[in-house]
Amino acid sequence: MVSGVRVTRKSARSKASASSAARKTSRSTGVADSPPDSPPVATSRVTGASRVTASSGSEDPTQSPFYMHHADHPGLNIISHRLDETNYGDWSVAMRISLDAKNKLCFIDGSLPRPLESDGNFRLWSRCNSMVKSWLLNSVSPQIYRSILRMNDAADIWRDLFSRFHLTNLPRTYNLTQEIQDLRQGSMSLSEYYTLLKTLWDQLDSTEDLDDPCTCGKATRLQQKAERAKIVKFLAGLNESYAIVRRQIIAKKALPSLAELFRFLK
Numbered sequence: 145m146v147s148g149v150r151v152t153r154k155s156a157r158s159k160a161s162a163s164s165a166a167r168k169t170s171r172s173t174g175v176a177d178s179p180p181d182s183p184p185v186a187t188s189r190v191t192g193a194s195r196v197t198a199s200s201g202s203e204d205p206t207q208s209p210f211y212m213h214h215a216d217h218p219g220l221n222i223i224s225h226r227l228d229e230t231n232y233g234d235w236s237v238a239m240r241i242s243l244d245a246k247n248k249l250c251f252i253d254g255s256l257p258r259p260l261e262s263d264g265n266f267r268l269w270s271r272c273n274s275m276v277k278s279w280l281l282n283s284v285s286p287q288i289y290r291s292i293l294r295m296n297d298a299a300d301i302w303r304d305l306f307s308r309f310h311l312t313n314l315p316r317t318y319n320l321t322q323e324i325q326d327l328r329q330g331s332m333s334l335s336e337y338y339t340l341l342k343t344l345w346d347q348l349d350s351t352e353d354l355d356d357p358c359t360c361g362k363a364t365r366l367q368q369k370a371e372r373a374k375i376v377k378f379l380a381g382l383n384e385s386y387a388i389v390r391r392q393i394i395a396k397k398a399l400p401s402l403a404e405l406f407r408f409l410k
Contacts, residue, residue: 209250210268216246218278227284230316232309233350239283243276251276252302273298310351320348328381338406341378374402382409 205211222242227235243249250256251273258273259266276298281289284305292301324344329337379390386409393405400408 207247209247209256210265210272211247212272212275213246216275218275219282220279221282222246222279223283225283227288227305227309229309232305233347235283236306236310237350239280243279248272248276251298252280254299257299258297277301317348317351320344320351324348324377329383334382334406334410337381338378341381342402345374371402372399375399375405378402378405 223235223238225231225235225238240249240252243252256269259269263269277295280298280301281293284292288305292304295301295304324341327337327341327344332340379386379393382390389409393399393408399405
């Protein structure tokens with residue numbers, strides 16, 4: 145009876161020793177009990193951007209220009225009106241705003257050029273480029289659509305539209321200038337008159353070529369002169385009910401800004 149108990153205890157000790165040895169062997173050979181949580185993630189770079197990876201680490205993939213939201217698709221209209229031969233200024237501003245919101249401006253301004261096909265990011269770039277091209281195609285008239293459909297890069301489309309419609313706006317500049325000069329308050333409220341006049345000024349400004357803007361002191365003086373001309377035009381177009389206050393404002397040595405003047409009269 146005693147002998148049987150001793151054998152049982154010895155057997156148990158042998159099993160425990162074997163289990164301990166197995167654990168030591170596992171540690172010494174580097175064999176893990178379970179696979180790692182996620183595989184290593186490779187990173188690479190292309191000029192102006194980082195490669196998007198499946199990593200969920202410290203880098204936020206939504207900050208990459210290659211990131212696509214699940215709601216993005218080629219049939220999406222990202223602005224509400226289409227480009228024709230008369231509205232390039234408004235269209236380009238609206239398009240830049242929408243593309244900036246989607247972190248895709250770099251695909252039209254040339255800051256993220258087409259990589260080599262051997263580059264690890266080529267497919268990512270190509271997919272995003274095609275998406276931006278689709279959005280541009282969706283936002284132009286049928287006549288313009290046919291002329292840009294076969295262009296390879298979204299940046300090429302953007303440059304083509306700029307060269308065609310931005311620099312050939314002399315008739316539009318003339319018409320806007322005439323409309324501003326002829327505008328009077330008439331039956332419009334003060335707010336309606338100010339809003340229409342400001343809209344026309346903004347449209348006129350958008351016809352100017354600002355690819356190489358001047359940053360010298362002369363530019364500041366020109367801006368001040370233009371602001372003064374706008375104030376004079378705004379006052380000149382007011383109804384006669386504002387005649388007294390208009391004379392008072394003109395007599396001041398320092399004119400208020402256009403926005404301040406509108407708030408004062410309102």
